[in-house]
Amino acid sequence: MKINGTSYRTIWLGADGRVVEIIDQTRLPHEFVTVGLTSLDDAAKAIKDMWVRGAPLIGATAAYGMALACLEDASDKGLARAYEVLHVTRPTAINLKWALDEMMAVLAPLAVKDRVDAAYGRAAEICDEDSEQNARLGAFGAKIIAEHHKAKGRTINILTHCNAGWLATVDWGTALAPIYKAFDAGIPVHVWVDETRPRNQGASLTARELNWHGVPHTVIADNTGGHLMQHGMVDLCIVGTDRTTRNGDVCNKIGTYLKALAAKDNNVPFYVGLPSPTIDWTVADGVKEIPIETRSAREQTHIFGKTEDGAVCEVQVTPDGSAAVNYGFDVTPARLVTGLITERGVCEASPEGLRGLFPERA
Numbered sequence: 001m002k003i004n005g006t007s008y009r010t011i012w013l014g015a016d017g018r019v020v021e022i023i024d025q026t027r028l029p030h031e032f033v034t035v036g037l038t039s040l041d042d043a044a045k046a047i048k049d050m051w052v053r054g055a056p057l058i059g060a061t062a063a064y065g066m067a068l069a070c071l072e073d074a075s076d077k078g079l080a081r082a083y084e085v086l087h088v089t090r091p092t093a094i095n096l097k098w099a100l101d102e103m104m105a106v107l108a109p110l111a112v113k114d115r116v117d118a119a120y121g122r123a124a125e126i127c128d129e130d131s132e133q134n135a136r137l138g139a140f141g142a143k144i145i146a147e148h149h150k151a152k153g154r155t156i157n158i159l160t161h162c163n164a165g166w167l168a169t170v171d172w173g174t175a176l177a178p179i180y181k182a183f184d185a186g187i188p189v190h191v192w193v194d195e196t197r198p199r200n201q202g203a204s205l206t207a208r209e210l211n212w213h214g215v216p217h218t219v220i221a222d223n224t225g226g227h228l229m230q231h232g233m234v235d236l237c238i239v240g241t242d243r244t245t246r247n248g249d250v251c252n253k254i255g256t257y258l259k260a261l262a263a264k265d266n267n268v269p270f271y272v273g274l275p276s277p278t279i280d281w282t283v284a285d286g287v288k289e290i291p292i293e294t295r296s297a298r299e300q301t302h303i304f305g306k307t308e309d310g311a312v313c314e315v316q317v318t319p320d321g322s323a324a325v326n327y328g329f330d331v332t333p334a335r336l337v338t339g340l341i342t343e344r345g346v347c348e349a350s351p352e353g354l355r356g357l358f359p360e361r362a
């Protein structure tokens with residue numbers, strides 16, 4: 001994607017081909033700062049502290065984390081340690097484990113001396129694959145938006161939750177890829193952006209990237225979507241996912257489930273964009289089986305923002321002494337999902353739907 005005319009991915013290699021460059025997303029939307037990761041510990045910290053976030057980008061960073069680890073210790077013991085250090089950084093997005101397993105499958109059979117180059121090679125492929133998959137799913141999703149536009153002959157209003165855009169992936173995004181493709185094709189779209197408390201990935205990141213791309217959008221408080229749907233102001237919802245089960249249950253940022261319930265009650269189609277590494281074929285029941293990340297209560301009790309004099313600071317929004325809890329994700333059961341938009345096409349959120357697109361997994 002382009003920022004002020006310059007093309008960026010969210011993760012890339014520095015001039016030496018070894019340092020891994022990222023955008024520090026904790027500084028957005030007010031500051032654009034890039035950071036060079038030079039060690040396994042840097043990569044683990046970047047994921048855990050959410051300098052990078054979003055399921056596909058977490059996976060891509062973990063892949064490069066394994067490459068950085070190989071520079072330090074490419075032995076079997078070193079690889080096993082790196083896998084463990086990275087695996088525990090964030091529990092919900094399955095792309096993390098997927099990427100680590102991909103790296104291990106390539107690296108484990110090799111001689112130690114060959115592992116550094118192979119690790120950088122596979123990590124780069126994982127990044128390219130993510131970008132291509134998202135571009136493809138974006139084209140399938142754009143067709144859905146185009147159909148709505150053809151039927152209604154006016155701007156299509158799309159509600160999204162959290163940030164499942166370019167910043168959450170290597171490029172394009174998942175939920176936002178169809179929107180970028182439709183917008184670029186000249187279809188008039190407008191995006192309702194849920195702010196997405198507590199970390200405000202919608203207000204800070206989705207609004208930031210839609211703004212960079214020039215896509216019309218409006219930031220709304222998280223509880224606004226149901227009202228908009230009751231008044232015919234949402235044509236469809238598109239969200240991303242951190243883990244989708246083989247039955248089609250969708251785990252995504254906390255609050256997604258409530259949007260899906262409101263969508264069902266108002267006959268608003270509810271779509272989920274996902275590249276295939278986000279499908280966890282080992283899990284059937286998302287509510288029972290997906291581990292939900294609990295993050296620091298400080299993310300709930302405090303909020304970052306820009307003051308009128310331009311300084312970025314953190315303030316407390318709750319009274320001293322009130323307890324707070326911060327569940328990062330929830331699960332939307334498959335029955336509430338209209339369709340899964342993947343790089344192979346759109347399917348029903350069901351075992352049959354997913355197996356139809358991915359028969360090799362049957």
Ligand SMILES: CSC[C@@H](O)[C@@H](O)C(=O)COP(=O)(O)O
Nearest residue numbers: 053054055164168174240241253
């Ligand atoms: C394309 S990303 C899909 C999801 O990862 C996204 O919707 C999301 O929930 C991100 O959560 P985050 O906690 O910011 O990593």
